[in-house]
Structures are given as structure tokens and as C-alpha cells.
Amino acid sequence: MGGAMTTLTPVLTKNWDQADSFTREAYERNGGYASLRTALGMEPSAIVDAVKDSGLRGRGGAGFPTGMKWGFLAQGTGKPTYLVVNADESEPGTCKDIPLMMADPHVLVEGVIISSFAIGAHHAFIYVRGEVLHVIRRLQEAVKEAYEAGYLGSNILGSGFDLELVVHSGAGAYICGEETALLDSLEGFRGQPRLKPPFPAVAGLYGGPTVVNNVESIASVPSIVGKGADWFASMGTEKSKGFGIFSLSGHVTRPGQYEAPLGITLRELLDMAGGVREGHELKFWTPGGSSTPIFTAEHLDVPLDFESVGAAGSMLGTRALQIFDETTCVLRAVLRWTEFYAHESCGKCTPCREGTYWLKQMLKRLEKGQGGEEDLTTLNDIADNILGRSFCALGDGATSPIHSSIKYFREEYLRHFEHGGCPFDTAKSTKWGA
Numbered sequence: 001m002g003g004a005m006t007t008l009t010p011v012l013t014k015n016w017d018q019a020d021s022f023t024r025e026a027y028e029r030n031g032g033y034a035s036l037r038t039a040l041g042m043e044p045s046a047i048v049d050a051v052k053d054s055g056l057r058g059r060g061g062a063g064f065p066t067g068m069k070w071g072f073l074a075q076g077t078g079k080p081t082y083l084v085v086n087a088d089e090s091e092p093g094t095c096k097d098i099p100l101m102m103a104d105p106h107v108l109v110e111g112v113i114i115s116s117f118a119i120g121a122h123h124a125f126i127y128v129r130g131e132v133l134h135v136i137r138r139l140q141e142a143v144k145e146a147y148e149a150g151y152l153g154s155n156i157l158g159s160g161f162d163l164e165l166v167v168h169s170g171a172g173a174y175i176c177g178e179e180t181a182l183l184d185s186l187e188g189f190r191g192q193p194r195l196k197p198p199f200p201a202v203a204g205l206y207g208g209p210t211v212v213n214n215v216e217s218i219a220s221v222p223s224i225v226g227k228g229a230d231w232f233a234s235m236g237t238e239k240s241k242g243f244g245i246f247s248l249s250g251h252v253t254r255p256g257q258y259e260a261p262l263g264i265t266l267r268e269l270l271d272m273a274g275g276v277r278e279g280h281e282l283k284f285w286t287p288g289g290s291s292t293p294i295f296t297a298e299h300l301d302v303p304l305d306f307e308s309v310g311a312a313g314s315m316l317g318t319r320a321l322q323i324f325d326e327t328t329c330v331l332r333a334v335l336r337w338t339e340f341y342a343h344e345s346c347g348k349c350t351p352c353r354e355g356t357y358w359l360k361q362m363l364k365r366l367e368k369g370q371g372g373e374e375d376l377t378t379l380n381d382i383a384d385n386i387l388g389r390s391f392c393a394l395g396d397g398a399t400s401p402i403h404s405s406i407k408y409f410r411e412e413y414l415r416h417f418e419h420g421g422c423p424f425d426t427a428k429s430t431k432w433g434a
Contacts, residue, residue, distance in 0.1 A: 007268060009235060009243040011223050012216070013259045016103040022138055024145040027106035033151060035226035039114040040159040042225075047118035051221065053229035055241030060086055060177075060214030061288065061317045063240070063306040070119050070211055072201035079208035083116045083124040084186065084200075087139075087215045088170055088177040090129050091397075092290040092340055093320035096245040097215035099257060101128075101135050104219075105142035109165070111218035113151060114225055116163050119211055124165045126215075127182050130172045139167045174344035178392045179212040180204075181346065192348045193392035216245060236262035240305030240316075250285075250323040251277045251429075263308070266321060267300040280325035284408065288317020290337040291397025293404035294330075314404070329424040330409040331416060334401040335363040341398035352395035355386040359402060366413065369421040376406055376413055 020026040027033070039047055052067030073081060085108065089097040101108060108126070116124045128136050143165050146152045154162045168186060170176050176185045180194035183205050204210025220242065224232050233241045240262040246269055249255045253274030260269070266285065276282050282297045287304060293314040295302070302312045309316045324333060342356035362379055365371055383399035390396060406413065415423050 007264060008260050010259050011243060012100060012219055013257060021103050022105055024106055032106055033110055035222035036110050036113055039117055039225050040157055044118045050224055050229045054224045054232040056220055058214055059216035059244060066217050073119055074202045074209040077209055081119055081121045082205040082208055082210045083121040084205060084210055084212045085112060085126040085215055085218050086182055086212055087126050087128040088182060090174045090177055092337060093249060093286055093322040094289045094318040095247045096257060098132055098135055100215060100219060101139055105139050107219045107222060108215055109142050109146050111221040112165055113163055114221050115218055117161055122162050125186060126167050127186055128169050130169045136169050143167055175346040175394060192346045237305045239307050244319050246319045246321055248273050248321050251280060251325040252323045253277055262305040263303040265301050265303055276325050283326045283328060284324050286322045287314050289320035291400055292317045293400045296408050327428040329422055330405050330412050331367050334405045335367055337401050338363055345394060349391035351386045352390040355382055356398050358382050366416055367422055369416045369419055372417055373414060380406060
């Protein structure tokens, strides 16, 4: 156990065990806002270069290089530049940004101020999922404390830099996690994705050049400025540098957040988490939340970095590792995810609106044991007609569990037909199951 524990790299999570970790006092006690002072003494372009050199890639799922994204900002448009933090975390299994904002909101606030200074933004927004009212209140309190200390507002710490930061709550729509739908929602319109190009870096919020970054990406900036790009780049793998929060949930002895370098394996993480729940064995898991193709026990040693997970046929996504043991019916799990995507589809494009509906209807029928093997071909066909044809990535994500579950668990689908219903006792897969 001792050996395994050394692979953890608590940076963002290091103060979560302190009772007052969310206060400005505790944050400053632990060295908070020192990086801001350093940053304000630097050239903004030097901060952008440091983020580029660190190798930090977006922590919201796609893994796009953060510094490069900042470098794409249109210059000389005559419009203000904006920074928008995507805190609309709402995918099944994904649960890292909410606890981060709950336990240490000031690291995000400091990250916002440094990042805004780096890209020349004087207005920043944190767009939070509306249901998490306790987190919204905590963020608002942290922003208020930052204003009181002179970290926000005009002439921050005498530097001449001004920044206004607004915490905006959404109305609980998963589609608003898509960056352009988020911008439409922020402007007061219905949250639906925009046609790209133009990308937000050219014409984003109110038509101005805009950077949209994930909570964890922005929260990683203070440590990069404080400890240097080389320190960050020394962790992780060659192309997936740094550390990240891995969220283990489901049938695992000690679920929770494990902050480790990218490239760690599920086998190593399970060792630290006490393994799959006692008396059971791993059946399938998601490497990056429910919108990433599922993996099985044969993938236990796949390094959890963008390239390796991609090469193995899935996506690292948000590192939401949902663990399922042999008591779980794959078809039932996939149906639950599909119901979510059908419900959250915004309806703007036909492939996703109609496709997710039909996937749900078919899976419901198959779970009851109605149909036959030809239905699996139809299911795959529907998913094929959504993948790559939908307006945004929601449709693509909805096909991931379909394709991958039929690929790895075809026999289990067929058992439903032979059995005339679900052959699993659903109570056994619950926490209280035998």
C-alpha cells in the first residue's frame, strides 16, 4: 500500500482535509494568492508561454492544449476579450469540479485572475450547474472575499489591472456544458450549440474573443505560475503532462477523488482504493464518464493518458472511472445512460434528437427480452447514423456505450432474448446487494 500511495500527487486536493479549506484565510495560510502576485509582475505573454510549456491540456474532456487555445484569441477586434469557466459539470460519473469548488474555491478564483491577466480579459464568468446551490453559494462567498482583499475589482494589488468576476448559475441543462451552448445560455438565450466556425476564440461571448476553459484547467494555472512549467511538465507522460483528479465511483471499496499523474493505470488506482468491493470482480468500467466507450478487465493496465486510452478505443474524458462488478447488467447500465442522453438532447439536430429517442426505445424493449439478434445490428446502425453527424458532441457521446457494450458484451444482450427478460437480480448490484 505504501508504495502505491507515493504515486499520488496532491496539488489541487492537498488542503481538502482542512476544516476551513474553502476560506480565504485558509487558502492564504497555505500559500494562496502568492502566484497572483508573481503573475502580475510578469508579462502576460510570458504567462501564456509558461502554460504552453507546461503541456497543460484541457481537463474538461477533449484535452486540447490550454496555452495554444489562449494563443488563438483574435487580436485587434475592437471588442472586449472574455474568460469563461465551464463549471457545468453534469455527465453521469463525472464528479471532480464540484468537490474542487466546494473544498477550495479560491484556487479557481486565483486561476481566473491570472488567466484573465494573461489573455487581456477584464470580465470573467464562472458558469455553474444550477442544481448545486451549495457550491454556487460557496463560490459567491469566495469571490466576495477576493473583492474584499483587492484581488478583484479595479487596480488589482496596485498593478493597474482591472477584473470583474461573475458567478452565473445555469438551469441544469447538460447541453450547456458544450462551450457554445454555454455562451448562448450566458447571453440569455436557449442553451443550444452554435455552428463552428467561428470558434469562441474569434467570436464568442457577445461576439468578442473568448476563452472557455474547464474548472480544473484554470485551477491548475496558479501552481504552474508558482512552481514553474518544468515542474508541471515533469509529471505525467510525454504528450499528456501533469496531474489530474481521477474520480472513482461505483463498486469500489473506497470511492473518491485520487489526484495522480496522467498515465497511471486503473490497476494502480484500484490498489489505492482498496480494490473492487469485497467478494466481487471487475466487469466493466468507464475511463472518462458515460460518454466514453466502456472498457473491461482486459484494460486494467492501459495508461490513463489521452493517447493510450485513445489507442485502446476509448477516451480519457474527465477521468470519471465508474467501476461495475459482475452483478451489473450491462444492458441496464447502457439503458440508464441512454435515457440521460435522450432527456438532455437539446433537439436542435435530427440525428441526436431522433436517434437517442430510438436508442432508448429499443434498449427498453431488449431489456425485457423482446426482439432478437437482428436488433443489435439495428442498434449499431442507429448509433452509426448519429456518430459524426450530430451538431455537437452530445450525439457522439451517446453512441459510445452502445457500440462498446455490443462489442464486448454481445453474449449478454443475447442472453436477454434467451431468458425472456433480464437475467440479473438488480438488487445485487446495489450497495446493499449480496
